[in-house]
Amino acid sequence: MSDTTDLPAPTTLDIEAWTCPAPVRDRPRVVMGHGGGGALSAELVQQIFAPAYGGDVLAQMGDAAVLALGGARLAFSTDSYVVRPLFFPGGSIGDLAVNGTVNDLAMRGARAAYLSCGFILEEGVELDTVTRVAQALGAAARTAGVEVATGDTKVVEAGHGDGVFVNTAGIGLVPAGVDLRPQRVVPGDVVIVSGAIGVHGVAIMSVREGLEFGVEIKSDCAALGGLVDAMLAVTPDLHVLRDPTRGGLAAALNEIAAASGTGVVVRERAVPVPSAVANACAILGLDPMYIANEGKLVAFVPRQHADAVLEAMRAHPLGADSVIIGEAVEDHPGMVVARTGLGGTRVVDLPMGEQLPRIC
Amino acid sequence: MCLAVPGRVLDIEERDGTRMATVDFGGVVKEVCLEYLPDLRVGEYAIVHVGFALQRLDEESARQTLELFAELGMLQEEFGDAWEMAAAEAGVEPVTEAPADETPVAEVLAEEVRNR
Amino acid sequence: MKYIDEFQDPELARRLLDDIRATVTRPWALMEVCGGQTHSIIRHGIDQLLPDEVELIHGPGCPVCVTPLEVIDKALEIASRPEVIFCSFGDMLRVPGTGRDLFQVRGEGGDVRVVYSPLDALRIAQRNPDREVVFFGIGFETTAPPNAMTVHQARKLGIGNFSMLVSHVRVPPAIEAIMSSPSCRVQGFLAAGHVCSVMGVGEYPELAERFRVPIVVTGFEPLDILEGVRRAVRQLERGEHTVDNAYARAVRPEGNPAARAMLEDVFEVTDRAWRGIGVIPDSGWRLSSKYRDHDAEHRFAVGGIRTVEPAECRSGEVLQGLLKPHECEAFGTLCTPRTPLGATMVSSEGACAAYYLYRRLDLPAAKAREASPVV
Numbered sequence: 001m002s003d004t005t006d007l008p009a010p011t012t013l014d015i016e017a018w019t020c021p022a023p024v025r026d027r028p029r030v031v032m033g034h035g036g037g038g039a040l041s042a043e044l045v046q047q048i049f050a051p052a053y054g055g056d057v058l059a060q061m062g063d064a065a066v067l068a069l070g071g072a073r074l075a076f077s078t079d080s081y082v083v084r085p086l087f088f089p090g091g092s093i094g095d096l097a098v099n100g101t102v103n104d105l106a107m108r109g110a111r112a113a114y115l116s117c118g119f120i121l122e123e124g125v126e127l128d129t130v131t132r133v134a135q136a137l138g139a140a141a142r143t144a145g146v147e148v149a150t151g152d153t154k155v156v157e158a159g160h161g162d163g164v165f166v167n168t169a170g171i172g173l174v175p176a177g178v179d180l181r182p183q184r185v186v187p188g189d190v191v192i193v194s195g196a197i198g199v200h201g202v203a204i205m206s207v208r209e210g211l212e213f214g215v216e217i218k219s220d221c222a223a224l225g226g227l228v229d230a231m232l233a234v235t236p237d238l239h240v241l242r243d244p245t246r247g248g249l250a251a252a253l254n255e256i257a258a259a260s261g262t263g264v265v266v267r268e269r270a271v272p273v274p275s276a277v278a279n280a281c282a283i284l285g286l287d288p289m290y291i292a293n294e295g296k297l298v299a300f301v302p303r304q305h306a307d308a309v310l311e312a313m314r315a316h317p318l319g320a321d322s323v324i325i326g327e328a329v330e331d332h333p334g335m336v337v338a339r340t341g342l343g344g345t346r347v348v349d350l351p352m353g354e355q356l357p358r359i360c
Numbered sequence: 361m362c363l364a365v366p367g368r369v370l371d372i373e374e375r376d377g378t379r380m381a382t383v384d385f386g387g388v389v390k391e392v393c394l395e396y397l398p399d400l401r402v403g404e405y406a407i408v409h410v411g412f413a414l415q416r417l418d419e420e421s422a423r424q425t426l427e428l429f430a431e432l433g434m435l436q437e438e439f440g441d442a443w444e445m446a447a448a449e450a451g452v453e454p455v456t457e458a459p460a461d462e463t464p465v466a467e468v469l470a471e472e473v474r475n476r
Numbered sequence: 477m478k479y480i481d482e483f484q485d486p487e488l489a490r491r492l493l494d495d496i497r498a499t500v501t502r503p504w505a506l507m508e509v510c511g512g513q514t515h516s517i518i519r520h521g522i523d524q525l526l527p528d529e530v531e532l533i534h535g536p537g538c539p540v541c542v543t544p545l546e547v548i549d550k551a552l553e554i555a556s557r558p559e560v561i562f563c564s565f566g567d568m569l570r571v572p573g574t575g576r577d578l579f580q581v582r583g584e585g586g587d588v589r590v591v592y593s594p595l596d597a598l599r600i601a602q603r604n605p606d607r608e609v610v611f612f613g614i615g616f617e618t619t620a621p622p623n624a625m626t627v628h629q630a631r632k633l634g635i636g637n638f639s640m641l642v643s644h645v646r647v648p649p650a651i652e653a654i655m656s657s658p659s660c661r662v663q664g665f666l667a668a669g670h671v672c673s674v675m676g677v678g679e680y681p682e683l684a685e686r687f688r689v690p691i692v693v694t695g696f697e698p699l700d701i702l703e704g705v706r707r708a709v710r711q712l713e714r715g716e717h718t719v720d721n722a723y724a725r726a727v728r729p730e731g732n733p734a735a736r737a738m739l740e741d742v743f744e745v746t747d748r749a750w751r752g753i754g755v756i757p758d759s760g761w762r763l764s765s766k767y768r769d770h771d772a773e774h775r776f777a778v779g780g781i782r783t784v785e786p787a788e789c790r791s792g793e794v795l796q797g798l799l800k801p802h803e804c805e806a807f808g809t810l811c812t813p814r815t816p817l818g819a820t821m822v823s824s825e826g827a828c829a830a831y832y833l834y835r836r837l838d839l840p841a842a843k844a845r846e847a848s849p850v851v
Contacts, residue, residue: 029583029584030583031579031582032579032582032583210390210391210592211388211390213387213388275386275387276386276388278386279385279386279387279477280385280388282365282385282477283365284592285566340520340521342486342520342522342525343486343525344520344521344522344523344524345521345524346519346521349832356567356569356590357565357566357590357592358566358567359409359410359539359565359566359615363512364670364696365480366478366479366480366726376629376633377632385477386477393625395625395734396621396625396734396738397734398734405478405479407670407673407726409618409619410592410593410594410619410622411592411593411595411622412593412625414618414673414674414732414735415673415726415727415728415731415732417725417726418725421724422479422482422725424724425724426482426483429488429491429492429699429703430488430491432488432494433491
């Protein structure tokens with residue numbers, strides 16, 4: 001159908017002529033979704049980075065790489081931090097830069113030992129701001145028990161950055177007998193989440209979208225090394241850990257399902273969502289399962305250890321609200337399915353790109 | 361279409377000649393334009409869409425609807441009659457009480473709604 | 477949240493379902509008009525819980541899905557201009573125009589901003605007097621009053637750098653068009669509750685009578701939808717066809733008179749093309765001549781943009797209820813939310829995307845195709 005607005009209006013619809021256009025397939029440029037931790041991010045890695053770099057270690061595609069070096073197993077990870085605002089309820093880009101990388105190492109079972117820290121500063125940003133970020137970063141490192149061992153600073157012209165960008169890389173030792181990776185997941189594994197989800201993302205959004213909360217919603221940003229140690233003390237035989245950051249719980253579960261080749265079933269009512277998070281999501285049309293967390297982990301644990309691990313998690317301050325939310329199953333391999341409160345089911349897909357407020 | 365959520369008015373003020381309210385959505389507070397519900401008062405609930413209050417929520421209707429749902433189980437054998445719906449819509453209290461042993465969740469809920 | 481949590485109670489849902497099962501004696505096809513209802517149905521798995529006799533057809537009530545390609549192209553053209561700050565609801569950024577979308581325009585340097593409310597766009601205009609601020613005014617009768625008020629305020633406050641690209645659509649002409657189609661299978665409608673919160677129910681008795689079809693005004697929570705289905709099925713079983721309000725807590729018969737008055741002042745009814753469907757007479761609103769100064773189509777002279785919609789997607793049939801999303805050959809293979817062929821796969825409340833996101837599990841054929849994707 002062409003030039004529809006020029007056609008005489010039909011009195012009845014011609015169904016045979018109903019059409020819909022073919023849209024954008026290949027994007028020639030980067031869009032925000034490429035950094036959203038969802039499907040577009042995965043494409044970027046799989047189609048551009050991995051083929052260009054090659055190598056077996058990169059193919060692990062974990063939160064951190066585990067490397068054999070001089071008889072030891074090292075976990076090694078890097079992450080860049082671009083967050084607006086730089087300071088938000090419950091933390092700052094400095095806290096994120098430490099805890100994010102420390103947690104990436106912890107998800108492989110490693111206690112972070114040393115960090116590198118690179119600052120990219122925009123010309124014109126106040127030194128006071130840089131100071132506050134650096135102090136927050138230093139304090140977070142001390143709390144996490146990690147030392148900033150090397151660093152770098154670059155300045156870009158005004159307008160070519162967003163105030164402060166931070167990159168950190170970290171290394172840590174993986175204890176003997178610990179082998180955390182999604183390929184070890186088997187049907188029957190119990191899925192545990194370490195507490196309420198969606199809090200960090202909603203805390204950030206509250207600033208951006210002008211939402212206020214009766215009860216203050218603070219980012220859950222925290223270093224999870226201690227919690228992971230407590231879990232590994234119960235048994236080194238945990239199968240996989242993941243911190244559900246960008247893309248939220250949905251992305252973390254999808255990555256594990258895809259890499260392990262098992263299905264995952266989640267009981268929706270068991271997933272801990274604070275009412276303020278649920279209600280903020282209701283207003284903005286978002287799903288809490290896709291909202292970022294910075295101080296939570298999701299664990300796939302062999303069934304026989306589940307109760308003991310859960311108990312150990314609950315005994316730790318950062319895991320006090322840990323709950324079992326589901327299990328790995330043989331059905332629908334690679335797919336995450338939620339049982340809804342009413343008893344129906346739905347597929348929980350990998351998010352597409354960045355989460356945007358919607359009206360419908 | 362039309363993601364709209366119920367919220368309760370906390371306070372009201374004029375801004376730039378526009379009637380605005382702070383509205384509480386279960387612990388989340390947001391600015392809302394009241395121009396379309398000028399007589400909405402503090403404490404009342406409204407359906408809010410893209411920052412505008414569009415319709416007042418009627419507590420009595422909500423209560424009746426939930427009561428009707430709670431009574432469905434026991435009225436089932438009489439389906440075909442519209443009396444229970446008519447009664448609910450007219451605001452008449454239902455004449456039958458549910459058996460105590462049946463589906464406590466719904467009963468508790470209906471009771472809660474009555475007491476609210 | 478009050479008025480939401482109570483309407484998600486599983487036990488009450490079971491009672492409603494029992495009642496529907498006890499009432500239904502033969503197959504009925506109901507259309508939920510609103511995409512928000514489609515989203516809720518799939519999100520909560522309601523269609524799986526209903527008896528087999530009740531078929532829910534997902535209607536064309538997703539404003540993102542039906543906004544015509546030509547209007548998207550106009551938006552892309554305007555958003556690309558260096559002097560423009562283009563503001564939109566988040567939903568519209570992913571919708572493809574010819575060759576690109578608003579995300580892409582932003583990637584190319586366009587100033588495209590997501591806003592929660594049209595009033596946010598007006599504030600941006602006030603704060604940036606040296607820029608042209610354009611708001612993408614899409615949506616049904618629920619979204620039209622906020623957009624109308626925003627244009628009205630711009631005029632009242634003399635905010636000359638604010639304009640709106642308007643592509644509003646109206647529900648009743650769409651119902652009429654669907655029912656007038658010779659191949660229509662719809663036997664009852666769940667009307668869009670929030671549209672009726674604004675417009676009231678006055679437009680529906682004539683349609684119910686003319687097409688002898690029950691129209692039940694329905695809300696969005698699981699219990700609301702089940703109640704809408706229950707009342708529609710009850711009418712159909714009795715051979716009735718009246719307008720019934722199952723969402724009385726938010727819908728009054730007269731709607732919201734203040735909002736309706738504003739709509740009449742700011743907008744005028746026009747024919748509108750629905751993406752994937754075609755022109756439906758009197759189915760849209762455009763800015764009335766009084767507000768021409770704030771009409772982005774005039775300000776940026778994009779009236780000349782005419783776009784041909786290529787015939788590659790069967791979403792029109794899906795919107796009409798003639799085809800289930802998974803029955804389309806392209807579903808889940810050529811056409812996914814990442815590589816949508818049509819707008820029904822773009823919006824999270826589009827029928828195809830809803831099926832893709834939540835229903836793939838039940839679709840062995842689609843799953844098999846996914847295992848060996850064509851792309």
